[in-house]
Amino acid sequence: MPSPHTITYRAAVLEALFGEMRRDGSVILMGEDIGAAGGVFKQTEGLFAEFGSERVIDTPISESGVFGIAVGAAMTGQRPVFEVMFGDFITLIMDQLVNQAAKINYMSAGQFRVPLVVRTAVGVGGNLGPQHSQSLHAWPVHIPGLKVVMPATPADAKGLMAAAIRDDNPVVFFEDRMLYNLREAVPEGVHVVPIGSATVKREGRDVTIIAVSRMVHTALAAADLLAKEDISAEVVDPRSLMPLDVETLVASVKKTSRAIVVDGGYRQYGITGEIAATVAEHAFDWLDAPVLRIGGANVPIPFSKTLEPLVLPDAQRLARDATALVRGQR
Amino acid sequence: MTSSPQMATVSPVPSIASAEEGLRLLRAMKLIRAFEEQVRNLSAAGVIPGLVHLCAGQEAVAVGVCSLLRADDMIASNHRGHGHCLAKGGDVGRLLAEIMGRRTGYGLGRGGSLHIFDAANGNLGTTGIVGGGIPLATGAALSAKRQARGQVTAAFFGDGALNQGLLFEVMNMAAIWRLPVLFVCENNGFGEFTAIEDVTAGADPLARGQAFGIPSETVDGMDVLAVRMAAQTAIERAREGNGPSFLVCKTYRYGGHHAGDKQDYKDAEEAKAWRLKDPIERLSRLLKESGLASEAAIAALTQEIDREVRAVVDLAKVTPLPADDDFEAHLYA
Numbered sequence: 290m291p292s293p294h295t296i297t298y299r300a301a302v303l304e305a306l307f308g309e310m311r312r313d314g315s316v317i318l319m320g321e322d323i324g325a326a327g328g329v330f331k332q333t334e335g336l337f338a339e340f341g342s343e344r345v346i347d348t349p350i351s352e353s354g355v356f357g358i359a360v361g362a363a364m365t366g367q368r369p370v371f372e373v374m375f376g377d378f379i380t381l382i383m384d385q386l387v388n389q390a391a392k393i394n395y396m397s398a399g400q401f402r403v404p405l406v407v408r409t410a411v412g413v414g415g416n417l418g419p420q421h422s423q424s425l426h427a428w429p430v431h432i433p434g435l436k437v438v439m440p441a442t443p444a445d446a447k448g449l450m451a452a453a454i455r456d457d458n459p460v461v462f463f464e465d466r467m468l469y470n471l472r473e474a475v476p477e478g479v480h481v482v483p484i485g486s487a488t489v490k491r492e493g494r495d496v497t498i499i500a501v502s503r504m505v506h507t508a509l510a511a512a513d514l515l516a517k518e519d520i521s522a523e524v525v526d527p528r529s530l531m532p533l534d535v536e537t538l539v540a541s542v543k544k545t546s547r548a549i550v551v552d553g554g555y556r557q558y559g560i561t562g563e564i565a566a567t568v569a570e571h572a573f574d575w576l577d578a579p580v581l582r583i584g585g586a587n588v589p590i591p592f593s594k595t596l597e598p599l600v601l602p603d604a605q606r607l608a609r610d611a612t613a614l615v616r617g618q619r
Numbered sequence: 620m621t622s623s624p625q626m627a628t629v630s631p632v633p634s635i636a637s638a639e640e641g642l643r644l645l646r647a648m649k650l651i652r653a654f655e656e657q658v659r660n661l662s663a664a665g666v667i668p669g670l671v672h673l674c675a676g677q678e679a680v681a682v683g684v685c686s687l688l689r690a691d692d693m694i695a696s697n698h699r700g701h702g703h704c705l706a707k708g709g710d711v712g713r714l715l716a717e718i719m720g721r722r723t724g725y726g727l728g729r730g731g732s733l734h735i736f737d738a739a740n741g742n743l744g745t746t747g748i749v750g751g752g753i754p755l756a757t758g759a760a761l762s763a764k765r766q767a768r769g770q771v772t773a774a775f776f777g778d779g780a781l782n783q784g785l786l787f788e789v790m791n792m793a794a795i796w797r798l799p800v801l802f803v804c805e806n807n808g809f810g811e812f813t814a815i816e817d818v819t820a821g822a823d824p825l826a827r828g829q830a831f832g833i834p835s836e837t838v839d840g841m842d843v844l845a846v847r848m849a850a851q852t853a854i855e856r857a858r859e860g861n862g863p864s865f866l867v868c869k870t871y872r873y874g875g876h877h878a879g880d881k882q883d884y885k886d887a888e889e890a891k892a893w894r895l896k897d898p899i900e901r902l903s904r905l906l907k908e909s910g911l912a913s914e915a916a917i918a919a920l921t922q923e924i925d926r927e928v929r930a931v932v933d934l935a936k937v938t939p940l941p942a943d944d945d946f947e948a949h950l951y952a
């Protein structure tokens with residue numbers, strides 16, 4: 290096992306990109322300002338210097354067209370990592386993603402594969418307003434044929450990016466830009482986290498909090514608060530949304546008998562509903578309370594300093610809701 | 620730049636090199652015509668479920684371009700794609716099986732006419748999304764450029780795709796990255812039931828390619844030799860690393876938008892006039908007049924192809940339908 294070092298989330302993803310690009314000459318990067326400029330979030334810094342413009346391709350602002358080209362390149366031997374600057378803009382590639390990338394392996398009966406990664410920065414914060422703050426991960430995860438991952442920690446970001454690049458299917462990789470400066474221990478050298486494996490971040494007895502991406506950290510903070518009230522919360526991070534590690538999630542809920550699902554995307558018809566229903570289907574007889582869903586507010590994400598913080602749950606609110614659930618007050 | 624798109628090119632008269640070449644082109648076009656006729660019958664008889672879009676009348680474009688492509692060159696097709704699939708070397712039996720939804724088809728019968736992929740022959744697929752194949756061919760051209768084996772790719776699309784923004788995005792990148800791709804528009808005058816003039820601004824579709832500095836040419840799409848000549852130049856340009864070309868091939872679909880379409884939006888006189896330009900008749904005439912093939916040789920070819928296609932139809936009818944196991948197969952790689 291290689292030794293860990295402490296680096297940021299941003300640096301961890303970059304480490305995976307360097308590693309995979311050195312390992313496999315078919316890995317190419319495509320995106321806006323990712324070349325000499327190093328990316329608007331400095332998320333591709335240094336790649337251009339090492340791999341040049343042939344492999345780190347600065348594209349025009351033509352998301353739909355560039356992504357369509359990436360799909361064609363993936364069908365013919367490349368492993369493109371296509372970057373959508375802000376997650377809000379995945380709407381612009383939806384046709385290529387839904388009608389082409391997701392189905393080509395199926396429609397061609399395996400004659401053509403589409404091994405590509407869409408990476409995109411999502412998340413509320415920094416007052417970027419309604420068109421630069423959304424987490425639209427519920428969109429691609431609805432489509433058979435796509436895989437969707439959403440790492441919460443630097444180590445998982447590195448390991449899942451490596452796995453996503455090596456996967457022979459289209460994988461959508463959502464990174465919360467508010468996590469970019471988070472520093473944690475990350476294994477050095479090759480580190481691959483299998484797609485489709487959840488992880489228990491903290492063990493507990495009384496309630497399972499299933500939290501996605503940045504909400505994992507909110508859930509861990511809430512678990513600290515709950516401990517002071519003598520409530521023992523287990524925090525589970527699915528890490529991948531498709532495929533979903535149902536077994537790990539359900540095992541935890543069977544143990545604690547209560548479940549809360551927390552996600553930063555819009556609550557309506559979203560991730561929380563799907564996971565809550567899945568847990569209820571598999572662990573109904575073990576549940577002591579209805580599964581609680583906590584999602585992002587169902588409003589466009591407002592710009593103002595007073596309103597933006599209302600969009601996502603914080604640790605206090607999550608702890609309050611968990612307490613009520615455990616004490617039978619819901 | 621090897622040639623300026625603004626320059627009016629004076630085309631030399633297309634000619635034919637040998638009897639063998641002429642008969643090869645004739646055979647390829649006749650095969651498509653005979654195939655489409657069978658598909659039309661099978662569709663009318665209910666043996667083929669769903670909708671099929673036939674390309675009778677447009678054979679010269681597919682054959683003209685594909686007859687110059689190598690096996691490892693790639694194409695992307697559109698919804699009217701049987702001709703492209705056959706011209707690129709596709710297997711008649713597997714093609715028909717897929718169109719009939721049989722498990723012996725290219726996609727185990729799960730794609731149908733709109734989703735025919737043939738990796739072995741460099742076919743990136745027919746597609747149900749108007750304009751959807753254009754970026755795929757261009758992405759394959761990006762791969763071709765990286766792999767530096769001199770491969771070229773061709774995207775076939777209709778006049779309907781001339782108004783998809785995707786085309787302009789992709790043309791822009793093909794031009795700035797000098798990708799080895801041919802944009803081949805089959806301008807048959809209609810998108811479904813709507814005339815192109817009613818929905819398309821600008822005097823000439825060529826301007827769409829010229830705007831990106833892409834060498835662009837109008838081609839008589841009813842003349843396989845004219846298509847070949849234009850394609851030859853474009854393919855050489857691409858192979859030599861000089862980037863994309865845009866060919867607007869004027870053609871006509873004899874049938875409706877889909878098999879069974881009543882076509883009451885078409886002008887009868889106009890339809891008749893186009894029939895007089897029939898690409899198969901035209902090449903047959905040329906071969907006879909230039910003494911490269913006899914009437915009897917051409918008749919024999921026609922009979923041979925009819926027999927071949929009939930045999931394929933008979934076989935396809937008894938091939939198995941997909942089984943339950945095929946339902947989810949290849950959902951993920």
Ligand SMILES: Cc1ncc(C[n+]2csc(CCOP(=O)(O)OP(=O)(O)O)c2C)c(N)n1
Nearest residue numbers: 699747748749777778779780807809810811
């Ligand atoms: C994106 C999209 N919009 C609309 C349709 C419905 N549709 C299928 S074929 C067609 C007309 C296409 O016309 P053209 O590109 O000229 O091809 P042609 O049928 O004439 O060969 C339309 C509108 C579609 N399949 N995809």
Ligand SMILES: [Mg+2]
Nearest residue numbers: 777778809810
């Ligand atoms: Mg048309």
